[in-house]
Amino acid sequence: MMANEAKATGVLLNVVDRPVLCDFITPAVVRRGDISIAISTNGKCPGFAKRVRREIKTLVGPEFGAALESVAAQRERLMQGGATDQSERHERIETALDRAWNDLREGSKP
Numbered sequence: 001m002m003a004n005e006a007k008a009t010g011v012l013l014n015v016v017d018r019p020v021l022c023d024f025i026t027p028a029v030v031r032r033g034d035i036s037i038a039i040s041t042n043g044k045c046p047g048f049a050k051r052v053r054r055e056i057k058t059l060v061g062p063e064f065g066a067a068l069e070s071v072a073a074q075r076e077r078l079m080q081g082g083a084t085d086q087s088e089r090h091e092r093i094e095t096a097l098d099r100a101w102n103d104l105r106e107g108s109k110p
C-alpha cells in the first residue's frame with residue numbers, strides 16, 4: 001500500500017478521503033491580502049470545507065484586505081511616535097479599527 005511505502009521512506013502523505021492515513025491535512029483557505037482564513041473538517045469531509053470556503057468568500061471580500069492595509073498603516077504611524085503612551089496608542093488603534101469595521105459593514109471603501 002502506498003501509505004506504508006511513504007511511511008517506510010519518511011515521505012509525508014495526505015490521502016484526502018482517508019484521514020487515518022494522513023500525516024497532514026490541507027485546509028480550504030480564503031485569502032484577502034494579508035488576511036488568511038483556513039477551514040478544516042479534520043479530514044471528515046473536504047467537500048464540506050470547500051462549501052464553507054465558498055460561503056466565506058461571499059462574506060469576506062477584497063475590501064477586507066484593503067481595510068487591513070489602511071488600519072495597519074495607521075497603527076504603524078502610531079507605533080512610530082504618533083501617540084505618547086501605550087494607553088493612548090491602544091485607544092487610537094481601537095478607534096481606527098472601529099472605523100474600518102463600520103466602513104466594511106456599511107459597504108464603504110477604506
